[in-house]
Amino acid sequence: MTTPMSASDTLAREFLGIRSRLLDVAAALDRVDRAAGAVGDDPRAAKLREALELLVAGGAERAERLQLLFSLPYQDQWRRQYGV
Amino acid sequence: MQFFDPHIHIASRTTDDLLAMAKAGCVVVGEPAFWMGYNRSGSNSFYDYFRQLTEWEPQRCANHGIRHYAWMGINAKEAEDVGFSREVIALLPEFLDKPTVLGIGEIGLHKNTKNEVTTLLSLIDLALTRDEQMLFHTPHLEDKYKGTRMILDILRADSRVDRSRVCIDHCEEHTVRLALDEGYWAGITLYPTTKATPERAADMVERYGAERMLVNSSADWGPSDPLAVPQFIFVMRRRGHPDSLIRKVVFDNPLKFFNQSVHFTYAPHEQA
Numbered sequence: 001m002t003t004p005m006s007a008s009d010t011l012a013r014e015f016l017g018i019r020s021r022l023l024d025v026a027a028a029l030d031r032v033d034r035a036a037g038a039v040g041d042d043p044r045a046a047k048l049r050e051a052l053e054l055l056v057a058g059g060a061e062r063a064e065r066l067q068l069l070f071s072l073p074y075q076d077q078w079r080r081q082y083g084v
Numbered sequence: 085m086q087f088f089d090p091h092i093h094i095a096s097r098t099t100d101d102l103l104a105m106a107k108a109g110c111v112v113v114g115e116p117a118f119w120m121g122y123n124r125s126g127s128n129s130f131y132d133y134f135r136q137l138t139e140w141e142p143q144r145c146a147n148h149g150i151r152h153y154a155w156m157g158i159n160a161k162e163a164e165d166v167g168f169s170r171e172v173i174a175l176l177p178e179f180l181d182k183p184t185v186l187g188i189g190e191i192g193l194h195k196n197t198k199n200e201v202t203t204l205l206s207l208i209d210l211a212l213t214r215d216e217q218m219l220f221h222t223p224h225l226e227d228k229y230k231g232t233r234m235i236l237d238i239l240r241a242d243s244r245v246d247r248s249r250v251c252i253d254h255c256e257e258h259t260v261r262l263a264l265d266e267g268y269w270a271g272i273t274l275y276p277t278t279k280a281t282p283e284r285a286a287d288m289v290e291r292y293g294a295e296r297m298l299v300n301s302s303a304d305w306g307p308s309d310p311l312a313v314p315q316f317i318f319v320m321r322r323r324g325h326p327d328s329l330i331r332k333v334v335f336d337n338p339l340k341f342f343n344q345s346v347h348f349t350y351a352p353h354e355q356a
Binding site: 002003004005061063064066067068070071072073074075076078079082083084 | 198201202205225226227228229230233234237256257258259284287290323324325
């Protein structure tokens with residue numbers, strides 16, 4: 001199933017919303033930069049950079065890949081580790 | 085359009101909310117037992133809460149023409165205390181027999197710990213022993229993917245599980261396919277910031293289809309919206325989806341899922 005709307009109509013509808021959210025991201029990153037101290041070594045900052053790169057790189061299923069980027073890894077041996 | 089909100093915490097909402105939901109077309113709600121925002125001091129506190137969910141809230145909803153059903157369980161956050169959980173689990177059979185209880189929920193994992201798993205196994209065993217439906221909470225944020233896969237591992241290992249009577253709730257883009265592919269119902273929770281927005285829920289329906297998909301507000305004491313399901317309806321209509329498809333997600337699907345409980349007696353009127 002796909003959206004009944006065309007890509008062009010979808011972009012037209014989403015454009016201002018996307019622009020607004022991108023500005024929110026840019027302003028929040030500026031805010032971090034302006035604040036005292038540094039977060040260069042903070043893994044969360046690295047994760048955000050990775051997320052932005054994922055969006056720029058394009059490709060399908062961006063939302064799913066972004067979710068996985070922010071997820072802890074699953075280990076299939078967990079039951080043995082927990083003894084259950 | 086009439087709709088179900090199959091997962092909402094009415095105990096945390098005002099009568100004004102119920103009125104707004106009724107006016108928007110809500111006819112049935114499902115209320116799973118959950119964490120109240122603070123740990124309870126004893127199992128008696130759970131006892132009173134279960135009474136609220138099976139006696140008071142059905143009445144409060146009925147005053148607005150909404151049918152109220154509940155799920156009984158101990159939430160994953162308080163399940164970390166295994167001894168305390170055992171005390172609460174011992175209370176459940178009495179309430180599972182109440183005429184508006186659909187099954188055991190919301191149960192699941194929070195931080196995916198060994199203790200949480202121990203409690204969860206007890207709850208699942210109780211559900212399967214009693215032939216109850218189950219509603220699963222999946223963890224928040226970075227814990228969701230791992231916890232969802234652990235829950236699915238546990239269920240897959242038990243041959244007694246009838247997947248058509250289980251809902252994996254709070255699914256997002258990285259977990260919804262896991263639930264659907266294994267034959268479970270997939271719940272999508274519509275939240276303003278965490279979980280999924282109505283727009284992203286509509287994306288998931290477009291991406292994976294409407295079969296075994298449920299949407300809910302899970303509205304509680306935190307940032308949430310008791311009118312999130314009608315907001316989803318609006319988003320779907322705005323995109324040009326037919327009412328038949330929207331109705332399947334917000335009415336027909338939860339009706340079918342809930343109908344598998346012996347205690348579910350709601351009968352839809354003519355065309356909603």
